[in-house]
Amino acid sequence: MSSPTPERRRILVVDDNPAIHQDFRKILTVPEGLDELEAMESVLFGSGRVRSRALDFELDSAMSGEESVRRVKAAVEEGRPYAVIFMDIRMPPGIDGVEATLRLWREDADVQVVLCSAYSDYSWDELSRKLGSSERLLILRKPFDNIEVRQMAHSLCEKWELLRQSHRRMDDLERAVEERTRALAEANMRLMRAQKLEALGRMSAGLAHEVNNPLSYVLSNLRHVQMGLEKLLCTQEAQREGEDLREACRDAVFGAERIARIVQDVRLFARLDEPAKEPVDVREVVEHAVSLAGTTLRPGIRVVRDFQEIPRVLGNDVGLGQVFLNLIVNAAHALEGRSEPCIRLGLARCADGRVAVEVQDNGCGISPEHLGRLFEPFFTTKPVGMGTGLGLSICHGIVTRLGGDITVDTVSGQGTTFRVLLTPASGEALEPDAPERKLSA
Ligand code: ADP
Numbered sequence: 001m002s003s004p005t006p007e008r009r010r011i012l013v014v015d016d017n018p019a020i021h022q023d024f025r026k027i028l029t030v031p032e033g034l035d036e037l038e039a040m041e042s043v044l045f046g047s048g049r050v051r052s053r054a055l056d057f058e059l060d061s062a063m064s065g066e067e068s069v070r071r072v073k074a075a076v077e078e079g080r081p082y083a084v085i086f087m088d089i090r091m092p093p094g095i096d097g098v099e100a101t102l103r104l105w106r107e108d109a110d111v112q113v114v115l116c117s118a119y120s121d122y123s124w125d126e127l128s129r130k131l132g133s134s135e136r137l138l139i140l141r142k143p144f145d146n147i148e149v150r151q152m153a154h155s156l157c158e159k160w161e162l163l164r165q166s167h168r169r170m171d172d173l174e175r176a177v178e179e180r181t182r183a184l185a186e187a188n189m190r191l192m193r194a195q196k197l198e199a200l201g202r203m204s205a206g207l208a209h210e211v212n213n214p215l216s217y218v219l220s221n222l223r224h225v226q227m228g229l230e231k232l233l234c235t236q237e238a239q240r241e242g243e244d245l246r247e248a249c250r251d252a253v254f255g256a257e258r259i260a261r262i263v264q265d266v267r268l269f270a271r272l273d274e275p276a277k278e279p280v281d282v283r284e285v286v287e288h289a290v291s292l293a294g295t296t297l298r299p300g301i302r303v304v305r306d307f308q309e310i311p312r313v314l315g316n317d318v319g320l321g322q323v324f325l326n327l328i329v330n331a332a333h334a335l336e337g338r339s340e341p342c343i344r345l346g347l348a349r350c351a352d353g354r355v356a357v358e359v360q361d362n363g364c365g366i367s368p369e370h371l372g373r374l375f376e377p378f379f380t381t382k383p384v385g386m387g388t389g390l391g392l393s394i395c396h397g398i399v400t401r402l403g404g405d406i407t408v409d410t411v412s413g414q415g416t417t418f419r420v421l422l423t424p425a426s427g428e429a430l431e432p433d434a435p436e437r438k439l440s441a
Pocket of ligand 1: 361370386387
């Protein structure tokens, strides 16, 4: 198999005199057919004299400064830029070589320029003032020494190639730095969220603990009063008079029971009731959560199951049941007023062997300004009395305590997918052979 021919370096000669172009062509290119002749000679006479292909540049000509700028621009656009330009200084009536160099460097900052002149049109100082002290510039006095031109072409092409390599390396480096910075910012955000939730957890634990005791007196005393009242108000007259009291008592019990439920949620969030971990059949727990969601899943909502074979996971069915129930209830709420409401429940194995449980809805979606606050306790967009804002923070707490993760994908106005990632129970890990699958929207 022959090795690929290396890309030939492109050189542009700019001069208003056609004879100069021919000179350059003789110096810098291998005449057509010479290669084959030399190869034949080498085979026949064993001379070993095959001229190096490195001599063979791709040469282009421009007859004026303006044309050179156009050619440089086109070469950049084609993705085949010139490496070196041999530029005559005097080219009346158009722009001179110095002006042309200034303009073409705006099109291609890397191209190496050799200014050719028989006269001392510009002093080096003047050139430096006009073009800046540039490392991309050399001066060549006419008449040329062929060897000098060849050496210049070679070493400038080499320099140009090294420059391009270092640019490519810088680009790669910049991309790597950007990627690292992004990953770091993400990790930082996750850490801050975890710390914030941790602090809120400690505070909630204290609060729940403090509220729980007095609340249980209030509730049990209220229930006692309620029962006492029922006995006292057994006559019709007493019942009429005591109706107000009875109603006040019922309201108080209702309110206190609601507080008790909130405290129970806070306890869950604050890790006060940590159940033991055991292998759990997720499919069963999801089905149980669907039946618990009961009437929240009004008949109009289509529930689609997209279940793959999955191993049992490490967790506990009460905690995980709570997670799936919260997610399903939230999905059902998000579907209110939507046409063709649908919830997809997905069970799948990820490429890394973990189990993914997805609860997806085609509901209202979550706006970007709410997305960052979803897992904060007491964050809710629901009307007062409808939501406590504890559901997702509890889900987050339960799942992360099991060593899992919970993520969300949402498109405002189109729907949301919550994804719970769980670790298989030991000895249960199926081979992670199937490619990771995500439920389609
Ligand atoms: P709550 O349901 O009591 O408001 P959660 O912590 O469960 O508390 O949810 C917090 C907020 O997240 C909700 O008020 C709602 O704005 C948003 N949310 C949760 N799930 C969804 C969903 N599937 N679609 C749209 N918004 C959601």
